[in-house]
Amino acid sequence: MSTTDASALPDYAPVPRSALGPALNEQGYYVGRVERNLYWVTDGTYQCAFLTTSDGVVVLDAPPTIGNNIQRAVDEIAAANGVSNKVTYLIYSHHHADHVGAASLFEGKVTRIGHEETRRLLLRDDDPARPPNEETFQDRRTLEIGGERIDLAWHGSNHSPDNILIHLPDHDTLMLIDVVTRAGHRSTSRTSPRTFLATSKRRRTRSRTRGSTSSAATTADSVPGTTWPSTSST
Numbered sequence: 494m495s496t497t498d499a500s501a502l503p504d505y506a507p508v509p510r511s512a513l514g515p516a517l518n519e520q521g522y523y524v525g526r527v528e529r530n531l532y533w534v535t536d537g538t539y540q541c542a543f544l545t546t547s548d549g550v551v552v553l554d555a556p557p558t559i560g561n562n563i564q565r566a567v568d569e570i571a572a573a574n575g576v577s578n579k580v581t582y583l584i585y586s587h588h589h590a591d592h593v594g595a596a597s598l599f600e601g602k603v604t605r606i607g608h609e610e611t612r613r614l615l616l617r618d619d620d621p622a623r624p625p626n627e628e629t630f631q632d633r634r635t636l637e638i639g640g641e642r643i644d645l646a647w648h649g650s651n652h653s654p655d656n657i658l659i660h661l662p663d664h665d666t667l668m669l670i671d672v673v674t675r676a677g678h679r680s681t682s683r684t685s686p687r688t689f690l691a692t693s694k695r696r697r698t699r700s701r702t703r704g705s706t707s708s709a710a711t712t713a714d715s716v717p718g719t720t721w722p723s724t725s726s727t
């Protein structure tokens with residue numbers, strides 16, 4: 494009987510290339526299309542998204558690790574498509590600094606929208622990097638910006654007291670941050686995402702971002718009745 498020299502075996506399987514995310518450009522970001530005029534940006538770990546409209550660009554979250562590359566990504570896409578690169582709206586998923594800590598880069602130029610609890614918490618934190626959203630809602634709010642629809646919904650405290658669902662029904666996409674659900678999602682994620690972009694079209698889902706302690710997962714058609722799992726704090 495032959496024996497195997499266990500010392501020659503690796504301690505763990507190599508990380509699959511597909512788990513490392515897309516290659517970043519020289520500026521340190523990747524921008525890709527989610528659906529039509531909806532795009533996502535990543536630095537390899539964090540993500541945000543933006544929607545180009547006839548009334549300017551709507552940015553969904555502004556992680557500080559992506560920072561000025563958010564505008565660079567917008568500029569790149571706007572130039573390629575001949576649309577405005579002017580960011581006019583900024584939507585906050587929740588108040589945590591790792592997802593909206595670059596909000597001040599757009600100060601004075603945008604209308605900020607988020608949950609009423611997000612505003613309260615940002616006023617409490619008094620962080621110059623995270624200006625409070627001046628526009629708020631309680632449970633649901635539908636935005637019509639430049640002919641594009643964005644549904645905001647608060648289903649109760651989960652990852653944070655103010656974390657919301659950002660649903661773009663005409664793009665079959667749901668954005669949810671920092672939440673993992675244990676059942677009912679059909680994500681094709683290969684990693685644990687920190688930000689989750691799900692598209693329900695053709696029963697397809699998309700999941701973005703390498704992450705660590707938390708991820709997000711539910712599909713657009715499973716939003717009603719969502720139950721929340723245990724959460725993390727970032």
Ligand SMILES: [Zn+2]
Nearest residue numbers: 589671726727
């Ligand atoms: Zn968070």
